[in-house]
Amino acid sequence: MPTFVMSKLLVACHVSKHERHGTPSILTCPLPAQPILDFYQRRLFSVMERNSPPAPPKWEGKVSARLNGAVADQIWPLFKDFFNFHEWFPGLATSYGIHGTNGEPGCIRYCAGFSIPSDSGDDSVSWSNERLISVDDDSRSLSYEIVDCNIGFESYVATVTIVPQGDEGQAGCVIEWSFTVDPVEGWVRDDLVGRYEVGLQRMAQRMEDALRVGMERDG
Known part of the structure; x- marks a missing residue:
């Protein structure tokens, strides 16, 4: 997964301490992860398509x-x-x-x-x-x-x-x-x-x- 996509997803998640062991853990994201991932994938593919050279004519x-x-x-x-x-x-x-x-x-x-x-x-x-x-x-x-x-x-x-x-x-x-x-x-x-x-x-x-x-x- 692209770094900028991963960072966006992690920002949306809460990080807390486990009360008993004091160990950091990542809890469930309050925002749905899949729609966010789909959005940035579409953005990435769109950029790639715009930067790709046109296919030569047949x-x-x-x-x-x-x-x-x-x-x-x-x-x-x-x-x-x-x-x-x-x-x-x-x-x-x-x-x-x-x-x-x-x-x-x-x-x-x-x-x-x-x-x-x-x-x-x-x-x-x-x-x-x-x-x-x-x-x-x-x-x-x-x-x-x-x-x-x-x-x-x-x-x-x-x-x-x-x-x-x-x-x-x-x-x-x-x-x-x-x-x-x-x-x-x-x-x-x-x-x-x-x-x-x-x-x-x-x-x-x-x-x-x-x-x-x-x-x-x-x-």
């Missing part, structure tokens, strides 16, 4: 990729297959489920690779555990967050939306990927957004190529 980023050879209904299931993201994202060596049912809110995937360097600064594999927050089939949109990682991302939340293009969505689609994260040590925001831009463009091309090969094989 980084926000948004990238997109246009696919002319694939429609939204073809691309959306690839993203909803949450546990198998490594099949499409470059630099991601593996991903698999560690909790819940694939594609359902609350499920968690483990991702590992070299797309984002680890915060150890060496050649160790970068990894993250990512939880699916929400899924909206009507708008073809999902959101997820990083719950643990070794790449220095704190409070990371991302949303992916597949937007149809043209009449009745038959002129391809656009993948929109947005995110917010606390400032990442060792990174500049624009460089991080650029890394996402490159990764998304390559991923979109990989998806489009795979769908074209599949149609040629089936046709």
